[in-house]
Amino acid sequence: MRALLVALALSTSGCFFRLSDPVWAFKSLRADEPVLPGRSLVFGSLEVDGGFFGVGSLDGIWLRRVGPGEPIELAGATEETLFRVFGRREMKDGHYLMQLPPGVYELVLFTGRGWGNAAQLHVGEDARVSSRFTITRPGIYDMGVLRVEQRGTFGGSYKMTMLPGSSRPGREELLRDAVAGTGWERFLRGSP
């Protein structure tokens, strides 16, 4: 199901005005209940500096599971899911939540907007390999803050920098509110 939503959202991200926009704007970041026992909740934040001509905002982050076994379909978080008004908001103001099974993951794509148009930033091969991380035991994984900056004023390439989550105040409270009352809350209680 998740894969379907991802595929469809990717195919037309940003194409339409959405009737749900007024309601969506007031929805807080909120984690879904665990879809299956053993999944982990990944929490992270995106910041973008696209300069004057580049991407102005990011509304999706996409990962590919590259192990164990053959690489499989994308997983990620986006604001552009189908029927989003009926679900919880798993991405807001650059902060995202996603549920993942154990595996090795790498960043492959960001989606966003620049000058009102949908934009996609594909992660280069070296950066993909460098970005790999593993999910093993079930829990909450904080990926910190990923900053995406345009190289040069007119350049089409961007560089990524990962900053510790503690570098941005308020993230801890945001995560606490997002998982409050869900099955994820017990993992937060055990966090250092």
Added chain:
Amino acid sequence: MLASILALTLAATPAPPPDPSPPRSASVTGRLMFREKGRLLAPRDLRRALHGARLAIGLRRGWDVLVAPVGDDGSFHASATAGVWRIEWLEVGGKSELLAPHEVDARPGQTTCAGQLELAMQDVESELGANAGSQLAVVDRCAGLGPGNRQPVVPGVARPGADYEGAGSRGALEMLAGLRGGWAFGEGENGATVGGWRLELVGGLSSPLGQGRNLLLVASFADANREVSGVVGPPVAATRAIGLGGGYAPFGWLEATAGGEVRFGGRSGLVPWLALRAGNPAFGLGGRAAFGPDGRELSITVDLSPLFLVGSLL
């Protein structure tokens, strides 16, 4: 390097789910060996390569996690509640090597031997913990394993498990994503114009649609008007058709399908057709050829997924 700054903060303290029945004690044992360039090596043979890193096998059952330390001879042992456990990762100091999941059934009151886990890689020193494509094989070899004589050791060699739980099932939305409404417009061999709508349900052997190297199945219902020089000329005027076909998607954006349709409501008969469509699961453009009783018909088609149309507005 991004790898160094992509630091994970693990905040995991697995809490056991409520279980109305009392836990039934069991245990799992086995041996971990490394296969490097055809040689079978125990952890003690790799002390230098491992730089003193502690090894431990990670097993999971739902939310529960067991970490079984691996001894110098490769043996590991863990007490568990009875049930099916998945061997999912190997801890190597502060790193983890993800393993192809294998399942072992821990039976109550017994020690189940998961067998000898053989992890093959080209160079253990550089690859272990880097998730660079190691291969796990499990061999039925349990001699000398077990915690002692407290529990009988029974063979229960770990078997490959599902990629991850939940994979393979398809929800109603996923099925409905293959429902497409479309319009076809073209002309027949006899100079007639052909126009009409079509409802198709497309399913893929692999899900979701929109991925390459996928076998497809198509069921359709169509209602087309066929007119000669603007005059509706019976008996070929309006024709409804129910069709069935199959096809292949070599790429995510391209589908080639062929099949047959039964026409009724006009000149009836079985009509073979073939079609090519470019697009994504949401919308597509294509061409269609049918070989009906009035000769060949060629059409341009455009289609849209109603599920996507509604879902993307809400």
